[in-house]
Amino acid sequence: MGKFGKKNKVSENIPTSALPDIIFMLLFFFMVTTVLRDQEILVEQKIPQATQLQKLQKKTLISYIFIGKPKNTALYGTEPRVQANDALLNTPDIVQWVNQERDLLPEADRGLITISMKADRDVKMGPISDVQTELREADARRILYASTGKVNND
Amino acid sequence: MARKKNRMSTEVNAGSMADIAFLLLIFFLVTTTIASDKGILNILPPKLDPNNPPPKIDLNERNIFTILLNANDQLLVEGEFRDDPEGLDEDIKAFILNFGAPDEEAAALYNTLPASLKALSAKLPESSDDPGEAVVSIKTDRGTSYDKYLEVFDLTKKAYFDIYAERVNLSTDEYRALTGKNDAEVSLQDRGKEGIPMAISIAEPNKIGGN
Numbered sequence: 001m002g003k004f005g006k007k008n009k010v011s012e013n014i015p016t017s018a019l020p021d022i023i024f025m026l027l028f029f030f031m032v033t034t035v036l037r038d039q040e041i042l043v044e045q046k047i048p049q050a051t052q053l054q055k056l057q058k059k060t061l062i063s064y065i066f067i068g069k070p071k072n073t074a075l076y077g078t079e080p081r082v083q084a085n086d087a088l089l090n091t092p093d094i095v096q097w098v099n100q101e102r103d104l105l106p107e108a109d110r111g112l113i114t115i116s117m118k119a120d121r122d123v124k125m126g127p128i129s130d131v132q133t134e135l136r137e138a139d140a141r142r143i144l145y146a147s148t149g150k151v152n153n154d
Numbered sequence: 155m156a157r158k159k160n161r162m163s164t165e166v167n168a169g170s171m172a173d174i175a176f177l178l179l180i181f182f183l184v185t186t187t188i189a190s191d192k193g194i195l196n197i198l199p200p201k202l203d204p205n206n207p208p209p210k211i212d213l214n215e216r217n218i219f220t221i222l223l224n225a226n227d228q229l230l231v232e233g234e235f236r237d238d239p240e241g242l243d244e245d246i247k248a249f250i251l252n253f254g255a256p257d258e259e260a261a262a263l264y265n266t267l268p269a270s271l272k273a274l275s276a277k278l279p280e281s282s283d284d285p286g287e288a289v290v291s292i293k294t295d296r297g298t299s300y301d302k303y304l305e306v307f308d309l310t311k312k313a314y315f316d317i318y319a320e321r322v323n324l325s326t327d328e329y330r331a332l333t334g335k336n337d338a339e340v341s342l343q344d345r346g347k348e349g350i351p352m353a354i355s356i357a358e359p360n361k362i363g364g365n
Contacts, residue, residue: 141198
C-alpha cells in the first residue's frame with residue numbers, strides 16, 4: 001500500500017502553459033495561408049489529377065473559369081455550365097468576360113493573360129472544346145488545365 | 155488590509171487564451187482554401203481568320219503521332235487499339251526521337267543528345283523523320299471525358315519534359331519546376347527545348363457521344 005501512496009504523490013498535471021503558443025502558431029499559419037473565398041462556386045468541382053503540373057510565376061495574370069454540372073440542378077439543369085466570377089455564363093459571353101478580365105490587367109501584361117480552367121472530371125470534351133474555341137476567339141490562348149498532383153505508383 | 159491585498163493574484167488569468175485561440179483557429183481552418191494554381195499549361199492556336207485561312211502544311215503521315223480518343227474513352231494510338239493510356243509516354247518519346255530521315259541540322263542535334271536519349275532512336279523509316287518535324291496529334295470526340303483527355307495530354311507533356319530534362323541532366327520534376335525567373339533557369343529551359351519543339355496538336359472534336 002505504501003508503494004501506491006508514493007506513486008500518487010507524483011504530479012499528474014501536464015503543463016499546459018505552452019498550449020496557447022502552439023495554438024497561436026497554428027492560427028498564424030492558417031491566417032497567412034488562407035484566402036477568403038470571394039465567390040461562391042455554383043458548379044461541381046472535382047478537379048482531375050495529373051502528374052506534369054506547372055506553377056505560374058505571376059498569379060495576377062490568372063483568371064479562373066469553372067466548368068461543371070451545376071450544384072443547383074433544379075434551377076440550372078444537369079448539363080455542364082460555365083462559371084466565371086460569380087455567375088453562370090453562356091458560352092458566347094465568354095469573349096466579353098475575357099475582355100473585361102484583360103482590361104483589369106496592366107497594359108504590358110495583357111497579352112499574357114492565362115485562363116485557369118477548373119473543370120470537373122466528369123465533364124465531357126464537348127463543352128470544354130466550346131470554351132476553348134471561345135477563348136481562341138477572345139485571343140486568350142494561354143490556358144491552364146487546373147489539376148491536382150497524382151502520386152505515381154511506379 | 156495590506157495582507158489581503160498581497161494575497162490577490164497579480165497574474166492575468168491566461169487559461170482562456172487557448173480557448174480564444176482555438177476558436178480563431180477553427181474559424182480559419184474552416185474558411186481556408188489553400189490556393190492551388192497548379193495545372194497543365196496549354197497554348198491554344200490562334201483564332202481562325204475566315205479571310206486568311208491557315209497555310210496548308212503537308213506533313214508526312216509518318217511525322218504525325220495520332221492519338222484518337224473515342225466517346226467510350228478508348229484509344230486508337232497510331233492505328234492500334236488500346237484500353238488504357240499506360241506506357242503512352244514511352245511510345246511518344248520513341249516517336250519523337252526516332253530520327254528516321256534526319257537532315258543535316260537534325261543529325262547535328264542527334265549528336266548533342268545524351269547517350270540515354272540516343273538509345274531511344276530506332277531510326278525506323280515509318281516513324282518520324284526528326285524531332286523538328288514530329289507532331290503529336292490528339293483528337294477526341296465530344297463525348298470523351300475530360301479526365302481521360304487530360305490523362306493523355308499529361309502523358310504527352312511528360313514525354314517532352316522527360317526528354318528536355320534528360321538533355322540538361324535534371325530530373326523531370328526539377329525541370330518542370332523551372333520558372334524562368336532568372337537567366338540561369340531560362341538558359342536551362344532553352345537548352346532543354348532547343349531543336350525539339352513541343353508540337354502537340356489538339357484537333358477539333360468529332361460530334362459523337364456528346365452535344
